[in-house]
Amino acid sequence: MRFAFRFSLLRRAISCFYLQFCVLVGVLGGLSVLRRDAEVLVLGPLRRMLRIVAGYAKNPLIQPKLHRRRNTRNSVNKSLPDHSDDTLSDSDDSLDGGDTVENDLGSYETEQLINAVSKITDLLRKCWGVAGADIISTNLATREGALTEVFNPTVPGKSVYALFGFAAINGFDHALKNLGGDVMVLINDVAKVLHDEVYRWGFGDSGQCNKNLGAAFLMVFRIGLVKEVIDKLEQATDVIFSTHTKNRAMSQLKQKAKARRPGSMGSRAFVGSKAAGAKLKAKSTKRKADAAKEAMMSVSLQSLPGISTFTDRAVIGMLKSYAGMHRDKKLLTWNDDFRLGAGVGAFTVSLIYGMDAGWAVEGAVGSEYKIDATYLSPHVNMASRMMSACKQYGVSILLSQAVQELMSDAAKAKLRHLDTVTVKGSSIKQRIYTYDARSRGVDFFLFSRTDDQADFEADRYTPNMWNVDQDLKAMRQHLTEDFLDDFRAGRKAYLQGDWPLAIEKLNSANGIMLESALEAGYLVDSSTDTVPYEDELAEHGDGASLFLLNYMKSKGGVAPDGWEGWHPLTSK
Secondary structure (H helix, E strand, O other): OHHHHHHHHHHHHHHHHHHHHHHHHHHHHHHHHHHHHHHHHHHHHHHHHHHHHHHHHHOOOOOOOEEEOOOOOOOOOOEEEOOOOOOOOOOOOOOOOOOOHHHHOOOHHHHHHHHHHHHHHHHHHHHHOHHHHHHHHHHHOEEOOEEOOOOOOOOOOEEEEEEEEEEEEOOHHHHHHHHHHHHHHHHHHHHHHHHHHHHHHOOOOOEEEEEEOOOEEEEEEEEEEHHHHHHHHHHHHHHHOHHHHHHHHHHHHHHHHHHOOOOOHHHHHHOOOHHHHHHHHHHHHHHHHHHHHHHHHHOOHHHOOOHHHHHHHHHHHHHHHHHHHOOOHHHHHHOOOHHHHOOOOOOOOOEEEEEEEEEEEEEEEEOOOOEEEEEEOHHHHHHHHHHHHHHHHOOOEEEOHHHHHHOOHHHHOOOEEEEEEEOOOOOOOEEEEEOOOOOOOOOHHHHOOOHHHHHHHHHOOOOOHHHHOHHHHHOOOOOOHHHHHHHHHHHHHHHHOOHHHHHHHHHHHHHHHHHHHHHHOOOOEOOOOEOOOHHHHHHHOOHHHHHHHHHHHHOOOOOOOOOOOOEEOOOO
16 A cells, blocks of 8 residues: 555656756747747848848948848848958858748848948948948947947048049030030939949049049049158167167157156156146147158158058059040940930030049038038149140140159150140149040940959059050050151250240151041041041140140240249139
């Protein structure tokens, strides 16, 4: 009896244990299912959104790669940014958990939030570009483990070194008047070609499109922050002159330490009064600011390693866009638009370019209502002046002396020194150069490439490209050695003050240019087999020669007293 009772108790105990075990397993299983749903539908998407924001805070200029989720339904198949390395990636998320339809149930709202965050950050990158990168990074970066609560676009600017390029659409006022609203389509077609080449040929991610000013585009090839450039140059100097520099630095540190010892005159003078200390601190701050400004102005960009390759690629980016303008099918259709040809005859979509190199303040200008991320600098203005002067000299691109000095020897050999001038708003005398680029008589379609081929060429740039690239050679095919010899002789005589000889040589150079064009058939109307009248023919000569000739004739054909080989450009 007692044995049967004990057996019954043992069986009940075992049953209770199994029951409690099953309840525990059921509870844990239910919690696991609930936790997985929370992970898939809430926590995972939130982590993904935070990683997107953190990625853009780290590098606002990163190019997002579009990623499509597989096996989705109910219009949830949206493209998400997928960044590699240390930025954004969906591949390491545990929220996918496979490709079943169940993983997408209920995720529509969170997918929309992720897409909204991605689009907003991508819109910030495209609207503000490289000039606004610091604004985006500063406001999206974490502060003590949390995101900043208030968006502040008016952060302090930073000084940078860069190459600045302006490009403007020729005949824009005529196009605006006749196209009306369709002028926006024309601008965007031009921007597509220009932006593609600037991004492609800019070294690394340096080539950026800053803004559009209607007819003109501002391009920036960013070298780096002034402070970073100066620090790197100092590090290189320390490596070269390490012993001398270290010994002098140690000597200066010992002298300062001695002056600050307790009881020393320097110490007593410093602690004598708080007002004197504050005054000394203010003077020290001013001296540091003046020293930083002086250092910014005195740094020679030519001393930077790799600057010739950097500059060559920037200039080639502009020249490649020039070729692209005469090769792009969408832009060529505009040439046949009757609205553009009305009143002016044949119309050709083309650009003029100007470039300068130097420093600028990069930052935001505006108020809480509207801001523009931009660059403020005399070098930006100089690039604009170079672009405007293209019309006076009848060329497609003008480079300042600062840009020419940064280019490789192979590139310099292809440039033509046109004149020595000062521009409006500047007293700096400088030589100006052009890369002779003409589309007349050139079929750029023969040298067309796919995007992959063009990227391949850009990635493997060498200075020899100036001698072998088909686009670059074709746009200079109108030049002859006789023309260049006469022009150089005429320009030299002009700068030295021998204007009668200069007029003779420049007239000869212009005549050679016209004869070459006629012999090649560039100026012959194929439909009537005739050449232009004399006054029309003059427009097809060498613009630089004609400008210098007209300038000398306006002064009576004789160099004025005190001629120093330069003159001001008075128009903007």
